[in-house]
Amino acid sequence: MSLKSNILGALILAGTVSLVGCAGQQGEAALQQAGADFQKVKEDSNVLRIAPKDVIRAGESLARADRLSTYWGSGSDVVHYAYLSQRYSEIAREHTNQVLNEERAAKLELERQRLQLALRESKLLSVQQQGKWLEEQILALATTQTDRGLVMTLGDVLFDTGEAELKNSANRVVLKIVQFLQLNPKRVVRIEGYADSTGGKQENLKLSRDRAQSVADVLMDLGIDDKRILVEGYGDEYPVDANASERGRAQNRRVEIVFSDEKGQLGAAR
Amino acid sequence: MSIRPLFAALAILALAGCAADPAPNEQMRLTAQAVEQARAVGATADEVPEMKLAEDKYNRAKGSMADQSFRNARMRAEQAELDARLAEARVLTLKSEEQLNVLNTRIARLQKQLGAAQ
Numbered sequence: 001m002s003l004k005s006n007i008l009g010a011l012i013l014a015g016t017v018s019l020v021g022c023a024g025q026q027g028e029a030a031l032q033q034a035g036a037d038f039q040k041v042k043e044d045s046n047v048l049r050i051a052p053k054d055v056i057r058a059g060e061s062l063a064r065a066d067r068l069s070t071y072w073g074s075g076s077d078v079v080h081y082a083y084l085s086q087r088y089s090e091i092a093r094e095h096t097n098q099v100l101n102e103e104r105a106a107k108l109e110l111e112r113q114r115l116q117l118a119l120r121e122s123k124l125l126s127v128q129q130q131g132k133w134l135e136e137q138i139l140a141l142a143t144t145q146t147d148r149g150l151v152m153t154l155g156d157v158l159f160d161t162g163e164a165e166l167k168n169s170a171n172r173v174v175l176k177i178v179q180f181l182q183l184n185p186k187r188v189v190r191i192e193g194y195a196d197s198t199g200g201k202q203e204n205l206k207l208s209r210d211r212a213q214s215v216a217d218v219l220m221d222l223g224i225d226d227k228r229i230l231v232e233g234y235g236d237e238y239p240v241d242a243n244a245s246e247r248g249r250a251q252n253r254r255v256e257i258v259f260s261d262e263k264g265q266l267g268a269a270r
Numbered sequence: 271m272s273i274r275p276l277f278a279a280l281a282i283l284a285l286a287g288c289a290a291d292p293a294p295n296e297q298m299r300l301t302a303q304a305v306e307q308a309r310a311v312g313a314t315a316d317e318v319p320e321m322k323l324a325e326d327k328y329n330r331a332k333g334s335m336a337d338q339s340f341r342n343a344r345m346r347a348e349q350a351e352l353d354a355r356l357a358e359a360r361v362l363t364l365k366s367e368e369q370l371n372v373l374n375t376r377i378a379r380l381q382k383q384l385g386a387a388q
Contacts, residue, residue: 094363101370108370112377
């Protein structure tokens, strides 16, 4: 054996050892990191509950890396299995976060539904209060509480002379009546037409009926069920003033709307 | 002292290494599936770093398969599979967070409206 080859052999051996040492150090660091990550997920009760399989796989890979680290020259395998173990730990963590979020979302969804219901109720309440307000308005709007019930009078000015068509100026009051009936779905109405004593009896009867009918038509057009509307024409009967003066006759030409009570009970017809 | 036994030992080790590694066809299939699944939930290499790792490693694994370097192919494919699974899990977690945010926003809006209504 020459001195030369001895030196060469020693160099090769030293190189190999240093390579192994390097890989060993790298493997050691990876192993420690993977071990720390595994420890963290293993101690988390949520992770154990939600992603037990991933935790087990992280543990298996770690054990494998650990075992390999005792073998000579297996540095890259140690790094590989430590990497896999770390990945499993991370996946377990992510799965857990996802499921926890979903569980939280389910709770929030219930809360959202509860709030939505509460909001709907409060809106309904405000509509009911609005209904009460409207009722007061209707009451104030030239209505009289008589023994026939709640009565609202549409005056002569809402019709052209001798015509049955309701004028546009009646729109506001008609809309109020519609709204009132929509908010009080059980109430029904009887629409009664009246005329003054000028002209023939038959003509007056027809005109009073036609006027009442035209009010009923508008209500139906605006969505009130025709079953809730009764129409009567009384001609020149039941005057509210003397027919002697023009003013008195104007008072007598009218359409009266009789509202039932809240249960739909109408006062008897005349 | 001779270095010949050392060479012999190394050769045997190398041979043993080669012999222990058959073509990892099943692992390649699993990896392809995992990458595909991650892609299906919306993981992209641009947005999720793990997805880029998965795609790169999977491509390198395919290269190793072509070179008959099965040990490398298996290790790369195994890592790529878990990279892809992690990418998928990250995307799903992100989505669940977004859902939480949406719900929280809605609840805040409802509470505000309720406060205004009362």
